[in-house]
Amino acid sequence: xxxxxxxxxxxxxxxxxxxxxxxxxxxxxxDIMKGxxxxxxxxxxxxxxxxxxCINALNDIQGGSITVEGQEVHDDNLDRLELRKKVGMVxxxxxxxxxxxxxxxxMMAPVKVLKQNKAEVxxxxxxxxxxxxxxxxxxxxxxxxxxxxxQRVAIARSLAMSPDVMLFDEVTAALDPETVKEVLVTxxxxxxxxxxxxxxxxxxxxxxxxxxxxxxxxxxxxxxxGPPETFFDxxxxxxxxxxxxxxx
Amino acid sequence: xxxxxxxxxxxxxxxxPTWNFIFFYEERQWNKVISGLWMTIKLSVVCVIxxxxxxxxxxxxxxxxxxxxxxxxxxYIQFFRNTPPFVQLLFFYFALGRFTPTxxxxxxxxxxxxxxxxxAIISLSFFAGAFNVEIFRAGVEAVPKSTQEASEALGFTRxxxxxxxxxxLALRVSIPSLNNNLVNLVKTTTQAFVIAVPExxxxxxxxxxxxxSAQNPMMLVLFISYLAxxxxxxxxxxxxxxxMRIPGYGx
Ligand SMILES: Nc1ncnc2c1ncn2[C@@H]1O[C@H](COP(=O)(O)OP(=O)(O)OP(=O)(O)O)[C@@H](O)[C@H]1O
Ligand SMILES: [Mg+2]
Numbered sequence: 001x002x003x004x005x006x007x008x009x010x011x012x013x014x015x016x017x018x019x020x021x022x023x024x025x026x027x028x029x030x031d032i033m034k035g036x037x038x039x040x041x042x043x044x045x046x047x048x049x050x051x052x053x054c055i056n057a058l059n060d061i062q063g064g065s066i067t068v069e070g071q072e073v074h075d076d077n078l079d080r081l082e083l084r085k086k087v088g089m090v091x092x093x094x095x096x097x098x099x100x101x102x103x104x105x106x107m108m109a110p111v112k113v114l115k116q117n118k119a120e121v122x123x124x125x126x127x128x129x130x131x132x133x134x135x136x137x138x139x140x141x142x143x144x145x146x147x148x149x150x151q152r153v154a155i156a157r158s159l160a161m162s163p164d165v166m167l168f169d170e171v172t173a174a175l176d177p178e179t180v181k182e183v184l185v186t187x188x189x190x191x192x193x194x195x196x197x198x199x200x201x202x203x204x205x206x207x208x209x210x211x212x213x214x215x216x217x218x219x220x221x222x223x224x225x226g227p228p229e230t231f232f233d234x235x236x237x238x239x240x241x242x243x244x245x246x247x248x
Numbered sequence: 249x250x251x252x253x254x255x256x257x258x259x260x261x262x263x264x265p266t267w268n269f270i271f272f273y274e275e276r277q278w279n280k281v282i283s284g285l286w287m288t289i290k291l292s293v294v295c296v297i298x299x300x301x302x303x304x305x306x307x308x309x310x311x312x313x314x315x316x317x318x319x320x321x322x323x324y325i326q327f328f329r330n331t332p333p334f335v336q337l338l339f340f341y342f343a344l345g346r347f348t349p350t351x352x353x354x355x356x357x358x359x360x361x362x363x364x365x366x367x368a369i370i371s372l373s374f375f376a377g378a379f380n381v382e383i384f385r386a387g388v389e390a391v392p393k394s395t396q397e398a399s400e401a402l403g404f405t406r407x408x409x410x411x412x413x414x415x416x417l418a419l420r421v422s423i424p425s426l427n428n429n430l431v432n433l434v435k436t437t438t439q440a441f442v443i444a445v446p447e448x449x450x451x452x453x454x455x456x457x458x459x460x461s462a463q464n465p466m467m468l469v470l471f472i473s474y475l476a477x478x479x480x481x482x483x484x485x486x487x488x489x490x491x492m493r494i495p496g497y498g499x
Contacts, residue, residue, distance in 0.1 A: 056401055084403035095398035098497045099416050109402040112412060143496020154398075161402060 003070025009034045009196055010055060010165060016063035017050055024050045026220040027064065034164075037197045039207040042217035043243060048200040051217070052167045055198065056087040068165065081113070088158035089167040092174055094150040096142040102129060102153045103138040106160045114161070121160070128156040132186050148179025152186055159190075166190065168199040204247060208232055216240050261461065268461035271469075277455055277462070284451030285473055291368060291437045291447055292477060296430050298373035303380025303426075307388050307418070308410050310381065321381065328378035333371070334439050340371040341443040368440035376433040383425045387418030420492050427485045431478050448473055 003009075008031035017025035024047040032038050040048050053059040054066060057073050057080060066073040068086055096105050106125040110116045129138055132152035142150050151171055158166060168187065172180040184206050191197050191210050201207055207214060208228045215225040216237075224237045235241050254273035261268035271277040309321045328336065341364055350358040362370070391414050399409040438449040452470055456463040 058397055058401060081403050081405075084401060087401075089398075089401040091394065091398060093394055095392075095394045097395065097399070097413055099420075099494050108412065109404065112408060113403040141495045141497060143494060145496075157402070 003067075005034050007070065008032055008067075009069055010198065011067045012051075012055070012064070013066070014064035015051070015054060015061050015066060017047070017054060017059065017061045024220050025054075025061070028217070028220070028222055029064075030215060030222065030225070032165075032196060032198060034196055035194045036212045037191045037210050038199065038213050038215065039211040040198070040200045040215045040217060041202070041204070041207060041243075042215075042223075046217045047220045048217055049169050052089075052169055052198055052200060055165075055167060056089055057083060058089075085114070085161055086164045087167060088161055088163035088165070090151070090154050090158055090169070090171045092170045094142070094147070094154045094174075096150055096154055096157070098142050101139050101141055102134060102145065102156075105142070105153055106157045109157070110160050125156070125160055128159050129153070131159075131189070132156045133182070146179060147175045148182050151175065151179075151183050155183075155186055155190075165196045165198065168197065168201070170200050170202065172201070172203060202247070204232070204244075216243065218243070265461055266464050268459060269465045270455065270459050270462045271465075277459075280451045280455055281448075281469060284446060284448035287365075287446055287451075288437055288448040288473070289477065291365070291372070291440060291445070292434045292481075294369050295372045295376060295433055295437065296481075298369065299376035299380050299430075299433060300426075302373060302377025303384045304415065306377065306381030307384035308407075308415075310385055311388065311406070311410065311414075324374075325378045325381055328375050329382070333375045333436050334442060336375055337368060337371045337439055337443050341367045364443045365440075365445050368437075368443060368445045372433065372436060372440065375436070376429060379429045379432075380426065383422050383429060384415075384418055386425070387420075387422035388414055390421045391417045420489075420494070423485060423489045423492070427482065430481060430485070434478055434481060435474065 010030075010032040012028060012030045015025050015028045016023070028047075028051060030038070040051065042048055050059055054061050055068065055073065057078065061074050068083060071083065072078070073083060097108065100108060103122070103125055106128055107118070107121050110121045110124070111118055126138065129135060132155055134149060134152055134156070137145060137149060137153075140149075142153070145153065155171075171187075172183050175183065180203070184203065187197065187199070188206075188210055197210075199207070199211075211228050213225060214228055214231040216223050216231070216235075216239075218239050224235060224240045225231070231240075232244065235244055257269045257272040261270065271281045306321050306324070309317050312318055345360060345362065345364075345367060348360050348362050350360045352358055395417070396409050396414060399413045400406075404412065437447060440447055441450045441453070444450065448470060452466040456466050
């Protein structure tokens with residue numbers, strides 16, 4: 001079965017995941033269409049990070065299925081490289097390579113993993129750094145950049161692989177309030193260009209503004225989901241209401 | 249000029265019977281010192297390089313998924329770290345040396361394909377390599393798991409992640425301990441003496457066996473040579489450490 005763009009680009013079906021005896025995901029399902037922006041919100045420890053890490057096979061699963069462009073992720077014969085070319089990921093702690101400059105961080109995977117031409121990659125990497133508004137910082141090392149700047153390098157680094165889907169795991173949680181905005185603007189630009197984005201976030205205002213669909217998770221299940229207007233203004237489940245009342 | 253120099257030490261030996269710098273006026277002894285020094289340098293350089301390679305490969309293997317591979321590395325470390333290098337040299341040369349094939353260059357003589365110098369290199373490299381594995385492993389453990397995950401998420405294989413991300417970062421952490429171990433290795437090359445590798449200590453002893461009056465000067469040569477060799481190594485390592493420093497990273 002070949003995937004066509006009218007089918008979900010990411011399809012998560014009844015996914016179960018446990019760490020030892022601790023059940024973290026207890027049957028989670030969601031479908032994400034190409035170009036959609038999805039926000040996952042929920043209390044700490046509810047399994048949000050675990051879920052998005054399963055999408056690019058950083059975690060394995062014990063049950064259910066996850067497909068990306070029709071390709072089953074949790075298959076022993078999975079071509080990991082194929083998957084990771086399709087799915088980019090940005091982490092809360094940036095996780096840049098500290099011994100490489102901003103430019104080198106962005107260039108490394110296309111050159112070493114995809115074996116692309118170095119000169120062409122460099123042109124593209126400079127463009128990407130410009131796009132995340134880091135012109136002039138090409139030769140800075142991560143340790144010389146602010147948190148917000150590092151996070152934008154991390155976004156550019158991920159984009160350099162030309163992914164079809166981007167995963168963001170609380171990418172502004174480690175930033176101070178002034179720099180949060182610069183990162184959110186970057187993500188918003190991406191979403192506006194039609195990038196499929198799956199975000200875990202605590203920025204409710206941002207979620208409301210950019211998301212096409214919001215999922216609320218608690219204790220390993222999806223409690224409630226819907227478009228931002230209905231979700232935020234007309235939540236049904238008492239757990240959702242309680243969470244929103246605490247956070248808003 | 250050279251004549252005068254040689255004459256001075258000849259006279260000096262006559263005046264001071266325990267300070268016979270014989271290698272300064274007798275060419276045969278001079279050649280022994282130089283060839284011994286050269287052998288020590290070769291032994292040190294080759295063993296340093298091999299032991300570092302063994303350390304890196306071993307540390308990479310310790311990150312392998314297979315428990316068997318990790319077990320083999322662990323066994324290797326225990327054996328080489330916890331037995332004397334002196335005994336290891338004897339074992340390699342006499343026990344293993346007996347089983348190595350020989351070849352015959354002239355149809356008469358049977359020459360083993362691994363010479364005593366070869367065994368010394370193998371034995372000492374594995375000895376220092378065992379410590380290097382542990383040193384690099386400590387460095388590898390200092391690299392955050394999350395950095396490796398980011399690299400995996402970008403499509404790097406485990407091996408690529410090790411080569412491009414983990415190792416360069418681990419090396420920086422490891423240099424001070426590596427420094428100590430390599431200094432020890434250079435000093436331990438003297439033990440190759442036991443299997444008659446003609447390095448500096450071996451040559452020095454043959455000289456003072458022939459000329460007991462040259463013992464003090466030879467001791468002096470030994471001390472000065474090792475001070476210089478180790479000094480160069482440490483300088484080089486410090487320079488390397490500085491060149492690897494990352495702006496804004498670490499202390
Ligand atoms: N590698 C692991 N081994 C064992 N338990 C884990 C592991 N990773 C996560 N967990 C547990 O799984 C549960 C869900 O963790 P997860 O990180 O997915 O939560 P989260 O919703 O992202 O929380 P937060 O908002 O704090 O980031 C937690 O109880 C956590 O302790
Ligand atoms: Mg999380």
